[in-house]
Amino acid sequence: MAAIKKLKSSPKVAVITGISGQDGSYLCELLLEKGYKVHGLVRPSAQRQQTLNRPLREGVTLHYGDMSDLGRLIQILGSINDIDEIYHLAAQSHVGVSFETPLSTSDTNAMGTLRLLEAMRVLDLGKTTRFYNAGTSELYGSDMPAPQTEETPFHPVSPYATAKQFQYWTTVNFREAYGFHASNGILFNHESPRRGTTFVTRKITTQVALIACGLLESFELGNINAIRDWGHAKDYMRGAHLILQQPKGGDYVLASGQAYSVRQFVEAAFRIIGVKIAWSGTGIDEIGTDSVSSKVRVRVNPKYYRTLENETLLGSAAKARRVLGWQPKYTFDDLVEEMVLSDIRAVKAGKMFAHTYLDLDWLVDESTEASKDPSYGIDSNGGIHDNDPPINNSVVMGNMVNWEDGNRRDISTEYFP
Structure with missing residues (x-):
């Protein structure tokens, strides 16, 4: 009985x-x-360019792993005792990139999910995890009500989406065929200050932050009439957790229920x-100008159009x-306000990334004195690379983290092409 009580009082374990x-x-x-x-x-291919001696939050352990390696997935899951929940978020998540790399996108998103579920099946985790x-x-693709x-x-109208459909039905299949407590979250667009800058x-x-700081005149976008249902990633991850607290696996749409165009997102950001942005022209000749100064701030460039586009997604x-x-x-x-203000602060601090703004500060124990030193995570010249124009300023942030072998190594942010 004592052992059972101890087990029940132990913290939950998630991967x-x-x-x-x-x-x-x-x-x-x-x-x-x-x-x-x-x-x-x-x-294991993550770039690690700096070492920071910042204490990691208690309760986090990182493992080298790749969704293409079934043996390694089995090894990792088998090394962790009493896994309660597995959240599978890893993916090649760029729709546009998937048209150029359909094979690797499918291997990561579709087959990677199958490998992870198969690792669970081999280890007999399906009924306990x-x-x-x-x-x-x-x-959903285009032309859906x-x-x-x-x-x-x-x-689905992209290699990314077709791979995700395989992923979805594989999850359903393992639930129905093998009795897994397996669930899908059908997440509509969710953003935050941590969103990669390729989105x-x-x-x-x-x-907009660079313009506000006087470092940029204008920028280009693709289809500004595309309509999306945008929410905050924090809300959607709270929903993902709630999904796994249900007695049975299931499939759930997470969406705000409100639709805005890319054009409206631009206006809100400015x-x-x-x-205030004033629009003139049509199609690829449309421009957005500052209604007071008449300076052109936004242009349309067809090179940013997707091969196939979902015009309206509303959940x-x-x-x-x-x-x-x-x-x-x-x-x-x-x-929108949180994202713009966060980026303005980043520009002023010299922390603007070329491709992504994940500095992994969320892994740092903020209660320690070392973590409060603002010099940590900033390169030797304050994040401004002398040979780069302002728009390409980049800093790679890193953290010393706990690995499964008990050592502490650096994990830095990754740049996505």
């Missing part, structure tokens, strides 16, 4: 693939707040810095609200 990404960072923070022990998978798969609204729900048919929302907010999270009690806390305006 997060893709822990170094936007969603992984917020989910890790949430689970740590709830008292979990968290294990994260990090690709709960599995969450990060799905996407890109599954809005709002999209769990019952809306899928019609349109973060591209907009970084460029409003934060006191600029209904009615099931998640009813079953999970999930409710978004952030409004669209809250989200």
Whole structure:
């Protein structure tokens, strides 16, 4: 009886693939707040360019792993005792890139998920460990009635989305065929200051921040009429956790239920810095100008158009609200304001990244004196590279973290092409 009581009082154990990404960072923070022990998978190809002696938060262990290596996945999961939950967030997440790299996208997103589930099956974890798969609204494709729900048919229009459809149905299949507690979260677009700058929302907010600081005149976008349902990644990771607290596995749409165009996102971002955008022209000749100074701030460039585009994605999270009690806390305006102000602070501090802004500060124990030193994580010339124009200023942040072999090594952010 004593052993049973001890087991019940032990912290929950979670594994997060893709822990170094936007969603992984917020989910890790949430689970740590709830008292979990968290294990994260990090690709061995991650660039590690600096070493920082900053203490890591208690409860986090990182493992080298790759979704292409079934043997390694079995080894990692087998080395962790009493895994309660696995959150599968790792993916090649760029829709545009998937058209150029359909094979690697499919291997990572589709086959990687199958390998992870198969590792669980080999280790007989299916009935004791709960599995969450990060799905996407890109599954729905174009010309689907809005709002999209769990019952809306899928019609993927990109290699990314077709791989995600395989991922979705593989999760369902392991639930139905092998009795796994396996769930899909069909997440509509979710953003934050930690979003990679290759995504349109973060591209907009970084460029607006550079304009606000006098370092940029204008920038280019693709289809500004595309409509998306945008929410905050924090809200969606809270939803992912709620999904795995249900007695049975299931599939849930997480969405704000409100749709905005890329054009409206641009306007909202500029409003934060006191600029009203006036549009003129049509199609690829359309421009957005400062309504007061008449300076051109936004241009349309067809090279940023996708090969195939989902014009409108709008979700209904009615099931998640009813079953999970999930409710978004952030409004669209809250989200845009947080992203713009965060990027302005980053520009002023010389911390603007060329491709991504994940400095892994969420892994640092902020209670220690060492973590409060602002010089940590900034390169020798303050983050400004003399030979680069301002838009390409970059800093690689890193942290000393605990690895499964008991050693402490550096893990730095990754640059995505």
